[in-house]
Amino acid sequence: MLQIKSILCPIDFSEFSIRAYHHALSLGEHYRAKLVALHIVELSRYPYADYAAFEGNYEAFRHALCEGGKEQLGEFVKQHTRLELRPELDVHQGTAPDCILSFAERHKTDLIVMGTHGRRGFDRLVLGSVTNRVMRKTTCPVLAICNPPRDSVIGERHHLHRILFCTDFSENSEQAFNLALSARAEYDAELVVLHVLEESSGPARRDEDLAAATGQLDKLIPPEERKALKIKMVVRTGKPYQKIIQLAQEAQIDMVAMGVHGRGALDVAVFGSTTYRVMQLGPCPVLAVPV
Numbered sequence: 001m002l003q004i005k006s007i008l009c010p011i012d013f014s015e016f017s018i019r020a021y022h023h024a025l026s027l028g029e030h031y032r033a034k035l036v037a038l039h040i041v042e043l044s045r046y047p048y049a050d051y052a053a054f055e056g057n058y059e060a061f062r063h064a065l066c067e068g069g070k071e072q073l074g075e076f077v078k079q080h081t082r083l084e085l086r087p088e089l090d091v092h093q094g095t096a097p098d099c100i101l102s103f104a105e106r107h108k109t110d111l112i113v114m115g116t117h118g119r120r121g122f123d124r125l126v127l128g129s130v131t132n133r134v135m136r137k138t139t140c141p142v143l144a145i146c147n148p149p150r151d152s153v154i155g156e157r158h159h160l161h162r163i164l165f166c167t168d169f170s171e172n173s174e175q176a177f178n179l180a181l182s183a184r185a186e187y188d189a190e191l192v193v194l195h196v197l198e199e200s201s202g203p204a205r206r207d208e209d210l211a212a213a214t215g216q217l218d219k220l221i222p223p224e225e226r227k228a229l230k231i232k233m234v235v236r237t238g239k240p241y242q243k244i245i246q247l248a249q250e251a252q253i254d255m256v257a258m259g260v261h262g263r264g265a266l267d268v269a270v271f272g273s274t275t276y277r278v279m280q281l282g283p284c285p286v287l288a289v290p291v
Contacts, residue, residue, distance in 0.1 A: 004031040008109045010100050011039045013076055016115030020145040021080055023285065024113040026158040028085045033110070035087040038103060039073045040096045041065050066091055083157070097133040109140050116146040116279045132276065135260055135288045141179060142288045144279045160187040164253040166194050166244055169216050173259035176289035180257040181225060190230045192251055193217055196240040210235055241277040249283050257287040
């Protein structure tokens with residue numbers, strides 16, 4: 001069973017961190033976990049930092065920004081906290097990915113919940129770099145929030161009705177599968193297990209590949225989970241991110257779970273683009289699970 005005792009939610013005051021914060025609140029209340037709202041002050045974003053350093057006022061400038069961040073974070077939490085859970089507040093100074101990673105490691109965070117866009121603008125390449133760096137280097141799962149799940153209302157608890165797990169049958173996807181099974185049991189949700197095949201050379205080969213993939217999916221399901229009758233297996237052919245998004249839309253999925261590393265369709269070289277496209281274009285949050 002998935003144990004979530006501590007949740008970290010980075011806050012940059014954008015609309016995307018508002019969505020992430022409400023998800024983090026809902027999860028924190030459901031699992032009775034400690035929630036930390038973390039704001040990162042990045043001095044490199046401020047054009048006057050170099051001038052302050054030149055004038056010898058760098059420390060005062062840095063202190064003022066951190067104090068301002070604390071005040072703004074307090075107002076953010078006060079405005080957007082509508083559930084009973086009250087988070088701890090923390091402000092760090094540095095680069096966003098490094099601060100998030102070091103905080104999560106130091107405090108042994110069980111889950112990071114973060115928006116896929118940040119306050120640096122709407123450039124997906126820039127914004128994706130923060131989320132991607134965190135997902136690639138952290139040792140805990142990351143729930144990336146871009147689009148809210150269907151029928152979600154800000155301030156209300158989020159319930160998982162359907163979960164989509166994507167697998168390439170590698171050992172690296174095993175942990176993601178375990179978390180998907182745990183979340184299914186925790187929320188009494190339906191679990192859809194998907195494998196996407198590369199385009200085959202012909203109809204005969206395609207039928208063989210489909211049969212083999214279906215057999216592998218069948219072996220994944222533990223006997224006790226079969227009794228729940230809430231697991232569906234699907235094999236599709238095509239580009240992974242397109243098929244994942246398509247199925248997530250068709251099945252009205254509330255969360256997609258994927259392993260961070262893998263082979264083939266979810267290979268390290270492809271993972272970033274596949275997962276990032278699912279996060280940006282998909283209809284629901286994505287749980288990225290590292291090895």
